[in-house]
Amino acid sequence: MTGIVITKTSPLLSDSEKRATIIDSKTNFGVEGLTYGLMGGYYTYAEINAQLDSMKARFPNLITSKMNIGTSIEGRVIYAVxxxxxxxxxxxxxxxxYTSLTHAREPGGMMTVMYYMFYLLENYNSNPAVKYLVDNREIYFIPCVNPDGYExxxxxxxxxxxxxxxxRRNNGSSYGVDLNRNFGPxxxxxxxxxxSxxxxxxxxxxxxxxxxEPEAIVVKNFLAGKNFKTALNYHTYSNLLIFPYGCLPYLTPDxxxxxxFAGDMTAMNGYSPGTASQLLYPVRGGFDDYYYDGEPEANGKIFAMTPECGGDADGFWPPQSRIFPxxxxxxxxxxxxTWSSR
Ligand SMILES: [Zn+2]
Structure with a gap:
Protein backbone atom coordinates (compact mmCIF):
# COMPACT_ATOMS: atom_id res chain seq x y z
CA MET A 1 0.00 0.00 0.00
CA THR A 2 1.09 3.60 -0.43
CA GLY A 3 0.20 4.04 3.19
CA ILE A 4 0.70 6.33 6.09
CA VAL A 5 4.20 6.13 7.47
CA ILE A 6 4.12 5.04 11.07
CA THR A 7 7.25 6.10 12.91
CA LYS A 8 7.87 4.31 16.12
CA THR A 9 10.72 2.89 18.08
CA SER A 10 10.87 -0.83 17.52
CA PRO A 11 12.11 -2.75 20.53
CA LEU A 12 14.88 -5.16 19.61
CA LEU A 13 14.76 -8.74 20.75
CA SER A 14 17.51 -10.05 22.98
CA ASP A 15 19.58 -12.99 21.77
CA SER A 16 17.72 -15.32 24.12
CA GLU A 17 14.37 -14.05 22.86
CA LYS A 18 15.51 -14.67 19.28
CA ARG A 19 16.61 -18.20 20.18
CA ALA A 20 13.28 -18.86 21.89
CA THR A 21 11.39 -17.67 18.81
CA ILE A 22 13.33 -20.00 16.54
CA ILE A 23 12.87 -22.94 18.94
CA ASP A 24 9.14 -22.21 19.01
CA SER A 25 9.13 -22.08 15.20
CA LYS A 26 10.89 -25.43 15.02
CA THR A 27 8.48 -26.98 17.51
CA ASN A 28 5.26 -25.66 16.02
CA PHE A 29 6.04 -25.25 12.31
CA GLY A 30 9.12 -27.38 11.67
CA VAL A 31 11.09 -24.29 10.56
CA GLU A 32 14.46 -23.38 12.02
CA GLY A 33 16.21 -21.97 8.95
CA LEU A 34 14.83 -18.46 9.11
CA THR A 35 16.95 -16.29 11.36
CA TYR A 36 17.09 -12.56 12.07
CA GLY A 37 18.80 -10.36 9.51
CA LEU A 38 21.08 -7.38 9.96
CA MET A 39 18.61 -4.68 8.96
CA GLY A 40 16.36 -4.37 12.01
CA GLY A 41 15.90 -8.13 11.93
CA TYR A 42 15.25 -8.24 8.18
CA TYR A 43 17.64 -9.77 5.70
CA THR A 44 19.64 -7.37 3.57
CA TYR A 45 19.86 -7.98 -0.18
CA ALA A 46 23.24 -9.66 0.39
CA GLU A 47 21.80 -11.82 3.16
CA ILE A 48 18.85 -12.87 0.99
CA ASN A 49 21.28 -14.05 -1.66
CA ALA A 50 23.46 -15.80 0.93
CA GLN A 51 20.38 -17.59 2.27
CA LEU A 52 19.53 -18.81 -1.23
CA ASP A 53 23.07 -20.20 -1.50
CA SER A 54 22.73 -21.80 1.92
CA MET A 55 19.42 -23.43 0.96
CA LYS A 56 21.07 -24.93 -2.11
CA ALA A 57 23.98 -26.23 -0.02
CA ARG A 58 21.65 -27.81 2.55
CA PHE A 59 19.00 -29.11 0.13
CA PRO A 60 20.72 -29.64 -3.23
CA ASN A 61 18.03 -32.04 -4.46
CA LEU A 62 15.10 -29.75 -3.65
CA ILE A 63 16.11 -26.29 -4.86
CA THR A 64 17.97 -24.81 -7.81
CA SER A 65 21.00 -22.62 -7.49
CA LYS A 66 19.92 -19.01 -7.57
CA MET A 67 19.19 -17.99 -11.15
CA ASN A 68 20.10 -14.58 -12.54
CA ILE A 69 16.89 -13.51 -14.27
CA GLY A 70 18.04 -10.01 -15.16
CA THR A 71 19.36 -6.80 -13.70
CA SER A 72 17.95 -3.67 -12.12
CA ILE A 73 18.41 -0.15 -13.41
CA GLU A 74 21.55 0.20 -11.27
CA GLY A 75 22.84 -3.19 -12.41
CA ARG A 76 22.02 -5.39 -9.43
CA VAL A 77 21.03 -8.96 -10.15
CA ILE A 78 17.45 -10.07 -9.58
CA TYR A 79 17.44 -13.73 -8.53
CA ALA A 80 14.85 -16.47 -8.70
CA VAL A 81 14.93 -20.04 -7.41
CA TYR A 98 5.88 -16.11 -4.95
CA THR A 99 7.45 -12.64 -5.11
CA SER A 100 8.30 -9.94 -2.59
CA LEU A 101 10.12 -6.62 -2.15
CA THR A 102 8.65 -5.04 -5.26
CA HIS A 103 8.22 -2.11 -2.90
CA ALA A 104 11.51 -1.51 -1.16
CA ARG A 105 10.14 -0.66 2.29
CA GLU A 106 8.02 -3.81 2.61
CA PRO A 107 10.49 -6.45 3.86
CA GLY A 108 7.88 -8.28 5.93
CA GLY A 109 6.69 -9.86 2.70
CA MET A 110 10.19 -11.11 1.94
CA MET A 111 10.64 -12.70 5.35
CA THR A 112 7.23 -14.35 4.94
CA VAL A 113 8.22 -15.76 1.55
CA MET A 114 11.61 -16.96 2.86
CA TYR A 115 9.85 -18.63 5.80
CA TYR A 116 7.66 -20.58 3.40
CA MET A 117 10.73 -21.67 1.43
CA PHE A 118 12.38 -23.00 4.59
CA TYR A 119 9.12 -24.73 5.53
CA LEU A 120 9.05 -26.65 2.26
CA LEU A 121 12.73 -27.58 2.39
CA GLU A 122 12.96 -28.50 6.07
CA ASN A 123 9.76 -30.55 6.22
CA TYR A 124 10.12 -32.47 2.97
CA ASN A 125 11.52 -35.61 4.55
CA SER A 126 9.22 -35.69 7.57
CA ASN A 127 5.85 -34.39 6.32
CA PRO A 128 4.13 -36.42 3.57
CA ALA A 129 1.93 -33.48 2.57
CA VAL A 130 4.97 -31.28 2.02
CA LYS A 131 6.69 -34.06 0.09
CA TYR A 132 3.64 -34.42 -2.15
CA LEU A 133 3.55 -30.70 -2.79
CA VAL A 134 7.25 -30.43 -3.63
CA ASP A 135 7.15 -33.60 -5.74
CA ASN A 136 4.14 -32.47 -7.75
CA ARG A 137 4.66 -28.74 -8.21
CA GLU A 138 7.37 -26.41 -9.44
CA ILE A 139 7.39 -23.60 -6.90
CA TYR A 140 9.28 -20.46 -7.92
CA PHE A 141 10.39 -17.56 -5.78
CA ILE A 142 11.69 -14.05 -6.51
CA PRO A 143 12.40 -12.73 -3.00
CA CYS A 144 13.73 -9.32 -4.05
CA VAL A 145 12.18 -7.82 -7.17
CA ASN A 146 13.56 -4.34 -6.40
CA PRO A 147 17.15 -4.69 -5.13
CA ASP A 148 18.09 -1.04 -5.83
CA GLY A 149 15.33 0.43 -3.72
CA TYR A 150 16.02 -2.06 -0.97
CA GLU A 151 19.74 -1.32 -0.99
CA ARG A 168 15.93 4.02 -8.49
CA ARG A 169 15.06 5.55 -11.86
CA ASN A 170 16.47 9.10 -12.03
CA ASN A 171 13.45 11.19 -13.04
CA GLY A 172 15.42 14.44 -13.08
CA SER A 173 14.14 16.15 -9.95
CA SER A 174 13.16 12.94 -8.16
CA TYR A 175 13.95 9.23 -8.07
CA GLY A 176 11.85 6.23 -8.70
CA VAL A 177 9.04 4.58 -10.60
CA ASP A 178 6.48 2.50 -8.74
CA LEU A 179 7.10 -0.93 -10.24
CA ASN A 180 3.63 -2.06 -9.24
CA ARG A 181 2.18 0.62 -11.53
CA ASN A 182 4.50 0.02 -14.48
CA PHE A 183 3.01 -3.12 -16.00
CA GLY A 184 1.10 -3.30 -19.25
CA PRO A 185 -0.86 -3.69 -21.29
CA SER A 196 -1.45 5.55 -10.48
CA GLU A 213 11.49 -0.05 -16.09
CA PRO A 214 14.03 -2.86 -16.33
CA GLU A 215 12.76 -4.58 -13.18
CA ALA A 216 9.26 -4.85 -14.67
CA ILE A 217 10.70 -6.23 -17.90
CA VAL A 218 12.69 -8.82 -15.91
CA VAL A 219 9.49 -10.09 -14.32
CA LYS A 220 7.62 -10.01 -17.63
CA ASN A 221 10.34 -12.05 -19.34
CA PHE A 222 10.55 -14.44 -16.42
CA LEU A 223 6.83 -15.22 -16.62
CA ALA A 224 6.79 -15.84 -20.36
CA GLY A 225 6.22 -19.42 -21.35
CA LYS A 226 6.19 -20.81 -17.78
CA ASN A 227 2.43 -21.17 -17.64
CA PHE A 228 2.19 -20.34 -13.96
CA LYS A 229 -1.19 -21.22 -12.50
CA THR A 230 -1.08 -19.26 -9.24
CA ALA A 231 1.04 -16.41 -7.91
CA LEU A 232 1.25 -14.37 -4.72
CA ASN A 233 3.00 -11.02 -4.93
CA TYR A 234 3.71 -10.10 -1.33
CA HIS A 235 3.35 -6.54 -0.09
CA THR A 236 2.72 -4.89 3.28
CA TYR A 237 0.56 -3.89 5.10
CA SER A 238 -3.10 -3.97 6.26
CA ASN A 239 -3.97 -7.69 6.58
CA LEU A 240 -5.56 -7.90 3.15
CA LEU A 241 -5.67 -10.33 0.26
CA ILE A 242 -6.25 -8.44 -2.97
CA PHE A 243 -7.25 -9.91 -6.33
CA PRO A 244 -7.77 -8.52 -9.88
CA TYR A 245 -8.70 -6.26 -11.36
CA GLY A 246 -6.94 -3.43 -9.57
CA CYS A 247 -8.25 -1.00 -12.16
CA LEU A 248 -11.52 -0.60 -14.03
CA PRO A 249 -13.59 -2.64 -14.71
CA TYR A 250 -12.64 -4.25 -11.34
CA LEU A 251 -14.68 -7.40 -11.96
CA THR A 252 -13.03 -10.18 -13.93
CA PRO A 253 -14.66 -13.20 -15.62
CA ASP A 254 -13.11 -15.19 -12.76
CA PHE A 261 -9.58 -18.82 -3.27
CA ALA A 262 -9.23 -15.64 -1.26
CA GLY A 263 -12.12 -16.56 1.01
CA ASP A 264 -10.51 -19.88 1.88
CA MET A 265 -7.11 -18.28 2.47
CA THR A 266 -8.33 -15.39 4.58
CA ALA A 267 -10.39 -17.78 6.68
CA MET A 268 -7.00 -19.15 7.75
CA ASN A 269 -5.50 -15.86 8.92
CA GLY A 270 -8.29 -13.35 9.39
CA TYR A 271 -7.23 -11.08 6.53
CA SER A 272 -9.87 -9.33 4.40
CA PRO A 273 -10.38 -10.43 0.77
CA GLY A 274 -11.40 -8.18 -2.11
CA THR A 275 -10.28 -6.03 -4.99
CA ALA A 276 -7.94 -3.10 -4.47
CA SER A 277 -10.72 -0.60 -5.10
CA GLN A 278 -12.90 -2.32 -2.51
CA LEU A 279 -10.21 -2.50 0.15
CA LEU A 280 -7.82 0.41 -0.48
CA TYR A 281 -7.87 2.37 -3.73
CA PRO A 282 -7.70 1.54 -7.46
CA VAL A 283 -4.35 0.24 -8.74
CA ARG A 284 -3.59 0.38 -12.44
CA GLY A 285 -0.51 -1.13 -14.05
CA GLY A 286 -0.06 -3.62 -11.23
CA PHE A 287 1.54 -7.06 -11.36
CA ASP A 288 -1.62 -9.03 -10.69
CA ASP A 289 -3.71 -7.76 -13.60
CA TYR A 290 -0.86 -8.35 -16.02
CA TYR A 291 -0.27 -11.85 -14.67
CA TYR A 292 -3.97 -12.67 -14.80
CA ASP A 293 -4.79 -11.80 -18.40
CA GLY A 294 -2.46 -9.05 -19.60
CA GLU A 295 -0.64 -11.28 -22.06
CA PRO A 296 -2.48 -14.60 -22.37
CA GLU A 297 -0.49 -15.73 -25.41
CA ALA A 298 2.72 -15.65 -23.33
CA ASN A 299 1.44 -16.46 -19.85
CA GLY A 300 -1.91 -18.16 -20.09
CA LYS A 301 -4.07 -17.10 -17.18
CA ILE A 302 -2.35 -16.75 -13.82
CA PHE A 303 -4.49 -16.48 -10.71
CA ALA A 304 -2.32 -13.79 -9.14
CA MET A 305 -3.13 -12.07 -5.87
CA THR A 306 -1.46 -9.64 -3.48
CA PRO A 307 -1.31 -10.29 0.24
CA GLU A 308 -0.79 -7.07 2.22
CA CYS A 309 0.72 -8.77 5.23
CA GLY A 310 0.91 -7.33 8.69
CA GLY A 311 -1.59 -5.13 10.45
CA ASP A 312 -1.95 -1.37 10.62
CA ALA A 313 0.05 -1.26 13.85
CA ASP A 314 2.92 -3.10 12.15
CA GLY A 315 3.54 -0.50 9.46
CA PHE A 316 6.29 -1.04 6.91
CA TRP A 317 9.01 -2.20 9.31
CA PRO A 318 7.29 -4.23 12.02
CA PRO A 319 9.28 -4.77 15.19
CA GLN A 320 11.38 -7.91 15.34
CA SER A 321 8.83 -9.62 17.53
CA ARG A 322 6.36 -9.51 14.63
CA ILE A 323 8.54 -11.06 11.89
CA PHE A 324 7.79 -14.68 12.74
CA PRO A 325 4.09 -14.26 13.59
CA THR A 338 0.59 -23.97 -4.07
CA TRP A 339 -1.97 -26.78 -3.83
CA SER A 340 -4.40 -24.69 -5.90
CA SER A 341 -1.89 -24.46 -8.71
CA ARG A 342 -2.97 -27.23 -11.06
ZN1 LIG B 1 3.59 -2.58 -1.75
Whole structure:
Protein backbone atom coordinates (compact mmCIF):
# COMPACT_ATOMS: atom_id res chain seq x y z
CA MET A 1 0.00 0.00 0.00
CA THR A 2 1.09 3.60 -0.43
CA GLY A 3 0.20 4.04 3.19
CA ILE A 4 0.70 6.33 6.09
CA VAL A 5 4.20 6.13 7.47
CA ILE A 6 4.12 5.04 11.07
CA THR A 7 7.25 6.10 12.91
CA LYS A 8 7.87 4.31 16.12
CA THR A 9 10.72 2.89 18.08
CA SER A 10 10.87 -0.83 17.52
CA PRO A 11 12.11 -2.75 20.53
CA LEU A 12 14.88 -5.16 19.61
CA LEU A 13 14.76 -8.74 20.75
CA SER A 14 17.51 -10.05 22.98
CA ASP A 15 19.58 -12.99 21.77
CA SER A 16 17.72 -15.32 24.12
CA GLU A 17 14.37 -14.05 22.86
CA LYS A 18 15.51 -14.67 19.28
CA ARG A 19 16.61 -18.20 20.18
CA ALA A 20 13.28 -18.86 21.89
CA THR A 21 11.39 -17.67 18.81
CA ILE A 22 13.33 -20.00 16.54
CA ILE A 23 12.87 -22.94 18.94
CA ASP A 24 9.14 -22.21 19.01
CA SER A 25 9.13 -22.08 15.20
CA LYS A 26 10.89 -25.43 15.02
CA THR A 27 8.48 -26.98 17.51
CA ASN A 28 5.26 -25.66 16.02
CA PHE A 29 6.04 -25.25 12.31
CA GLY A 30 9.12 -27.38 11.67
CA VAL A 31 11.09 -24.29 10.56
CA GLU A 32 14.46 -23.38 12.02
CA GLY A 33 16.21 -21.97 8.95
CA LEU A 34 14.83 -18.46 9.11
CA THR A 35 16.95 -16.29 11.36
CA TYR A 36 17.09 -12.56 12.07
CA GLY A 37 18.80 -10.36 9.51
CA LEU A 38 21.08 -7.38 9.96
CA MET A 39 18.61 -4.68 8.96
CA GLY A 40 16.36 -4.37 12.01
CA GLY A 41 15.90 -8.13 11.93
CA TYR A 42 15.25 -8.24 8.18
CA TYR A 43 17.64 -9.77 5.70
CA THR A 44 19.64 -7.37 3.57
CA TYR A 45 19.86 -7.98 -0.18
CA ALA A 46 23.24 -9.66 0.39
CA GLU A 47 21.80 -11.82 3.16
CA ILE A 48 18.85 -12.87 0.99
CA ASN A 49 21.28 -14.05 -1.66
CA ALA A 50 23.46 -15.80 0.93
CA GLN A 51 20.38 -17.59 2.27
CA LEU A 52 19.53 -18.81 -1.23
CA ASP A 53 23.07 -20.20 -1.50
CA SER A 54 22.73 -21.80 1.92
CA MET A 55 19.42 -23.43 0.96
CA LYS A 56 21.07 -24.93 -2.11
CA ALA A 57 23.98 -26.23 -0.02
CA ARG A 58 21.65 -27.81 2.55
CA PHE A 59 19.00 -29.11 0.13
CA PRO A 60 20.72 -29.64 -3.23
CA ASN A 61 18.03 -32.04 -4.46
CA LEU A 62 15.10 -29.75 -3.65
CA ILE A 63 16.11 -26.29 -4.86
CA THR A 64 17.97 -24.81 -7.81
CA SER A 65 21.00 -22.62 -7.49
CA LYS A 66 19.92 -19.01 -7.57
CA MET A 67 19.19 -17.99 -11.15
CA ASN A 68 20.10 -14.58 -12.54
CA ILE A 69 16.89 -13.51 -14.27
CA GLY A 70 18.04 -10.01 -15.16
CA THR A 71 19.36 -6.80 -13.70
CA SER A 72 17.95 -3.67 -12.12
CA ILE A 73 18.41 -0.15 -13.41
CA GLU A 74 21.55 0.20 -11.27
CA GLY A 75 22.84 -3.19 -12.41
CA ARG A 76 22.02 -5.39 -9.43
CA VAL A 77 21.03 -8.96 -10.15
CA ILE A 78 17.45 -10.07 -9.58
CA TYR A 79 17.44 -13.73 -8.53
CA ALA A 80 14.85 -16.47 -8.70
CA VAL A 81 14.93 -20.04 -7.41
CA UNK A 82 12.73 -23.05 -7.92
CA UNK A 83 11.82 -25.59 -5.25
CA UNK A 84 10.74 -28.99 -6.55
CA UNK A 85 11.92 -32.56 -6.74
CA UNK A 86 14.45 -32.78 -9.58
CA UNK A 87 14.77 -28.98 -9.37
CA UNK A 88 17.18 -28.68 -12.28
CA UNK A 89 14.83 -30.52 -14.65
CA UNK A 90 11.75 -29.04 -16.26
CA UNK A 91 8.94 -31.39 -15.33
CA UNK A 92 5.32 -31.57 -16.31
CA UNK A 93 4.13 -30.13 -13.02
CA UNK A 94 1.91 -27.14 -12.27
CA UNK A 95 3.82 -23.99 -11.36
CA UNK A 96 3.28 -21.46 -8.60
CA UNK A 97 5.17 -18.20 -8.04
CA TYR A 98 5.88 -16.11 -4.95
CA THR A 99 7.45 -12.64 -5.11
CA SER A 100 8.30 -9.94 -2.59
CA LEU A 101 10.12 -6.62 -2.15
CA THR A 102 8.65 -5.04 -5.26
CA HIS A 103 8.22 -2.11 -2.90
CA ALA A 104 11.51 -1.51 -1.16
CA ARG A 105 10.14 -0.66 2.29
CA GLU A 106 8.02 -3.81 2.61
CA PRO A 107 10.49 -6.45 3.86
CA GLY A 108 7.88 -8.28 5.93
CA GLY A 109 6.69 -9.86 2.70
CA MET A 110 10.19 -11.11 1.94
CA MET A 111 10.64 -12.70 5.35
CA THR A 112 7.23 -14.35 4.94
CA VAL A 113 8.22 -15.76 1.55
CA MET A 114 11.61 -16.96 2.86
CA TYR A 115 9.85 -18.63 5.80
CA TYR A 116 7.66 -20.58 3.40
CA MET A 117 10.73 -21.67 1.43
CA PHE A 118 12.38 -23.00 4.59
CA TYR A 119 9.12 -24.73 5.53
CA LEU A 120 9.05 -26.65 2.26
CA LEU A 121 12.73 -27.58 2.39
CA GLU A 122 12.96 -28.50 6.07
CA ASN A 123 9.76 -30.55 6.22
CA TYR A 124 10.12 -32.47 2.97
CA ASN A 125 11.52 -35.61 4.55
CA SER A 126 9.22 -35.69 7.57
CA ASN A 127 5.85 -34.39 6.32
CA PRO A 128 4.13 -36.42 3.57
CA ALA A 129 1.93 -33.48 2.57
CA VAL A 130 4.97 -31.28 2.02
CA LYS A 131 6.69 -34.06 0.09
CA TYR A 132 3.64 -34.42 -2.15
CA LEU A 133 3.55 -30.70 -2.79
CA VAL A 134 7.25 -30.43 -3.63
CA ASP A 135 7.15 -33.60 -5.74
CA ASN A 136 4.14 -32.47 -7.75
CA ARG A 137 4.66 -28.74 -8.21
CA GLU A 138 7.37 -26.41 -9.44
CA ILE A 139 7.39 -23.60 -6.90
CA TYR A 140 9.28 -20.46 -7.92
CA PHE A 141 10.39 -17.56 -5.78
CA ILE A 142 11.69 -14.05 -6.51
CA PRO A 143 12.40 -12.73 -3.00
CA CYS A 144 13.73 -9.32 -4.05
CA VAL A 145 12.18 -7.82 -7.17
CA ASN A 146 13.56 -4.34 -6.40
CA PRO A 147 17.15 -4.69 -5.13
CA ASP A 148 18.09 -1.04 -5.83
CA GLY A 149 15.33 0.43 -3.72
CA TYR A 150 16.02 -2.06 -0.97
CA GLU A 151 19.74 -1.32 -0.99
CA UNK A 152 18.97 2.39 -0.98
CA UNK A 153 17.00 1.89 2.23
CA UNK A 154 19.97 0.05 3.71
CA UNK A 155 22.29 2.94 2.95
CA UNK A 156 19.94 5.53 4.51
CA UNK A 157 18.75 3.32 7.39
CA UNK A 158 21.17 0.44 7.99
CA UNK A 159 19.18 -0.76 10.99
CA UNK A 160 15.88 -0.82 9.12
CA UNK A 161 13.10 1.72 8.77
CA UNK A 162 14.01 3.20 5.39
CA UNK A 163 10.92 4.54 3.66
CA UNK A 164 11.92 4.49 0.02
CA UNK A 165 9.36 2.55 -2.03
CA UNK A 166 10.09 2.74 -5.76
CA UNK A 167 12.97 1.68 -7.99
CA ARG A 168 15.93 4.02 -8.49
CA ARG A 169 15.06 5.55 -11.86
CA ASN A 170 16.47 9.10 -12.03
CA ASN A 171 13.45 11.19 -13.04
CA GLY A 172 15.42 14.44 -13.08
CA SER A 173 14.14 16.15 -9.95
CA SER A 174 13.16 12.94 -8.16
CA TYR A 175 13.95 9.23 -8.07
CA GLY A 176 11.85 6.23 -8.70
CA VAL A 177 9.04 4.58 -10.60
CA ASP A 178 6.48 2.50 -8.74
CA LEU A 179 7.10 -0.93 -10.24
CA ASN A 180 3.63 -2.06 -9.24
CA ARG A 181 2.18 0.62 -11.53
CA ASN A 182 4.50 0.02 -14.48
CA PHE A 183 3.01 -3.12 -16.00
CA GLY A 184 1.10 -3.30 -19.25
CA PRO A 185 -0.86 -3.69 -21.29
CA UNK A 186 -1.60 -0.06 -22.11
CA UNK A 187 -5.31 -0.57 -21.39
CA UNK A 188 -4.45 -1.40 -17.77
CA UNK A 189 -1.47 0.95 -17.30
CA UNK A 190 -3.60 3.84 -18.52
CA UNK A 191 -7.02 2.66 -17.32
CA UNK A 192 -9.79 5.17 -16.81
CA UNK A 193 -10.65 5.68 -13.19
CA UNK A 194 -7.09 6.18 -12.02
CA UNK A 195 -4.88 4.05 -9.85
CA SER A 196 -1.45 5.55 -10.48
CA UNK A 197 0.20 8.94 -10.76
CA UNK A 198 1.74 10.74 -13.73
CA UNK A 199 3.80 12.95 -11.38
CA UNK A 200 7.35 11.60 -11.08
CA UNK A 201 7.83 12.54 -7.43
CA UNK A 202 4.68 10.71 -6.33
CA UNK A 203 4.85 7.39 -4.48
CA UNK A 204 2.72 5.71 -7.14
CA UNK A 205 4.36 7.23 -10.22
CA UNK A 206 3.74 4.88 -13.12
CA UNK A 207 6.72 5.70 -15.35
CA UNK A 208 6.75 7.03 -18.90
CA UNK A 209 5.26 3.94 -20.55
CA UNK A 210 4.20 0.39 -19.71
CA UNK A 211 7.36 -1.62 -18.98
CA UNK A 212 9.58 1.45 -19.05
CA GLU A 213 11.49 -0.05 -16.09
CA PRO A 214 14.03 -2.86 -16.33
CA GLU A 215 12.76 -4.58 -13.18
CA ALA A 216 9.26 -4.85 -14.67
CA ILE A 217 10.70 -6.23 -17.90
CA VAL A 218 12.69 -8.82 -15.91
CA VAL A 219 9.49 -10.09 -14.32
CA LYS A 220 7.62 -10.01 -17.63
CA ASN A 221 10.34 -12.05 -19.34
CA PHE A 222 10.55 -14.44 -16.42
CA LEU A 223 6.83 -15.22 -16.62
CA ALA A 224 6.79 -15.84 -20.36
CA GLY A 225 6.22 -19.42 -21.35
CA LYS A 226 6.19 -20.81 -17.78
CA ASN A 227 2.43 -21.17 -17.64
CA PHE A 228 2.19 -20.34 -13.96
CA LYS A 229 -1.19 -21.22 -12.50
CA THR A 230 -1.08 -19.26 -9.24
CA ALA A 231 1.04 -16.41 -7.91
CA LEU A 232 1.25 -14.37 -4.72
CA ASN A 233 3.00 -11.02 -4.93
CA TYR A 234 3.71 -10.10 -1.33
CA HIS A 235 3.35 -6.54 -0.09
CA THR A 236 2.72 -4.89 3.28
CA TYR A 237 0.56 -3.89 5.10
CA SER A 238 -3.10 -3.97 6.26
CA ASN A 239 -3.97 -7.69 6.58
CA LEU A 240 -5.56 -7.90 3.15
CA LEU A 241 -5.67 -10.33 0.26
CA ILE A 242 -6.25 -8.44 -2.97
CA PHE A 243 -7.25 -9.91 -6.33
CA PRO A 244 -7.77 -8.52 -9.88
CA TYR A 245 -8.70 -6.26 -11.36
CA GLY A 246 -6.94 -3.43 -9.57
CA CYS A 247 -8.25 -1.00 -12.16
CA LEU A 248 -11.52 -0.60 -14.03
CA PRO A 249 -13.59 -2.64 -14.71
CA TYR A 250 -12.64 -4.25 -11.34
CA LEU A 251 -14.68 -7.40 -11.96
CA THR A 252 -13.03 -10.18 -13.93
CA PRO A 253 -14.66 -13.20 -15.62
CA ASP A 254 -13.11 -15.19 -12.76
CA UNK A 255 -14.09 -12.99 -9.83
CA UNK A 256 -16.10 -15.82 -8.28
CA UNK A 257 -13.10 -18.12 -8.43
CA UNK A 258 -10.80 -15.46 -7.01
CA UNK A 259 -13.21 -14.84 -4.17
CA UNK A 260 -13.38 -18.55 -3.45
CA PHE A 261 -9.58 -18.82 -3.27
CA ALA A 262 -9.23 -15.64 -1.26
CA GLY A 263 -12.12 -16.56 1.01
CA ASP A 264 -10.51 -19.88 1.88
CA MET A 265 -7.11 -18.28 2.47
CA THR A 266 -8.33 -15.39 4.58
CA ALA A 267 -10.39 -17.78 6.68
CA MET A 268 -7.00 -19.15 7.75
CA ASN A 269 -5.50 -15.86 8.92
CA GLY A 270 -8.29 -13.35 9.39
CA TYR A 271 -7.23 -11.08 6.53
CA SER A 272 -9.87 -9.33 4.40
CA PRO A 273 -10.38 -10.43 0.77
CA GLY A 274 -11.40 -8.18 -2.11
CA THR A 275 -10.28 -6.03 -4.99
CA ALA A 276 -7.94 -3.10 -4.47
CA SER A 277 -10.72 -0.60 -5.10
CA GLN A 278 -12.90 -2.32 -2.51
CA LEU A 279 -10.21 -2.50 0.15
CA LEU A 280 -7.82 0.41 -0.48
CA TYR A 281 -7.87 2.37 -3.73
CA PRO A 282 -7.70 1.54 -7.46
CA VAL A 283 -4.35 0.24 -8.74
CA ARG A 284 -3.59 0.38 -12.44
CA GLY A 285 -0.51 -1.13 -14.05
CA GLY A 286 -0.06 -3.62 -11.23
CA PHE A 287 1.54 -7.06 -11.36
CA ASP A 288 -1.62 -9.03 -10.69
CA ASP A 289 -3.71 -7.76 -13.60
CA TYR A 290 -0.86 -8.35 -16.02
CA TYR A 291 -0.27 -11.85 -14.67
CA TYR A 292 -3.97 -12.67 -14.80
CA ASP A 293 -4.79 -11.80 -18.40
CA GLY A 294 -2.46 -9.05 -19.60
CA GLU A 295 -0.64 -11.28 -22.06
CA PRO A 296 -2.48 -14.60 -22.37
CA GLU A 297 -0.49 -15.73 -25.41
CA ALA A 298 2.72 -15.65 -23.33
CA ASN A 299 1.44 -16.46 -19.85
CA GLY A 300 -1.91 -18.16 -20.09
CA LYS A 301 -4.07 -17.10 -17.18
CA ILE A 302 -2.35 -16.75 -13.82
CA PHE A 303 -4.49 -16.48 -10.71
CA ALA A 304 -2.32 -13.79 -9.14
CA MET A 305 -3.13 -12.07 -5.87
CA THR A 306 -1.46 -9.64 -3.48
CA PRO A 307 -1.31 -10.29 0.24
CA GLU A 308 -0.79 -7.07 2.22
CA CYS A 309 0.72 -8.77 5.23
CA GLY A 310 0.91 -7.33 8.69
CA GLY A 311 -1.59 -5.13 10.45
CA ASP A 312 -1.95 -1.37 10.62
CA ALA A 313 0.05 -1.26 13.85
CA ASP A 314 2.92 -3.10 12.15
CA GLY A 315 3.54 -0.50 9.46
CA PHE A 316 6.29 -1.04 6.91
CA TRP A 317 9.01 -2.20 9.31
CA PRO A 318 7.29 -4.23 12.02
CA PRO A 319 9.28 -4.77 15.19
CA GLN A 320 11.38 -7.91 15.34
CA SER A 321 8.83 -9.62 17.53
CA ARG A 322 6.36 -9.51 14.63
CA ILE A 323 8.54 -11.06 11.89
CA PHE A 324 7.79 -14.68 12.74
CA PRO A 325 4.09 -14.26 13.59
CA UNK A 326 3.43 -12.52 10.26
CA UNK A 327 5.29 -15.26 8.38
CA UNK A 328 3.46 -17.97 10.32
CA UNK A 329 -0.04 -16.56 9.80
CA UNK A 330 0.62 -16.73 6.05
CA UNK A 331 2.05 -20.25 6.02
CA UNK A 332 -1.22 -22.11 5.49
CA UNK A 333 -2.44 -19.65 2.84
CA UNK A 334 0.88 -20.13 1.02
CA UNK A 335 0.52 -23.92 1.17
CA UNK A 336 -3.10 -23.67 0.01
CA UNK A 337 -2.14 -21.59 -2.99
CA THR A 338 0.59 -23.97 -4.07
CA TRP A 339 -1.97 -26.78 -3.83
CA SER A 340 -4.40 -24.69 -5.90
CA SER A 341 -1.89 -24.46 -8.71
CA ARG A 342 -2.97 -27.23 -11.06
ZN1 LIG B 1 3.59 -2.58 -1.75
Missing amino acids: KISDNPDATENEARAL YNRTTNPNGGGQFRKN MAYWNAAGGG STTPSDLDYRGTAPFS STTFLE IAQENLNPNIYY
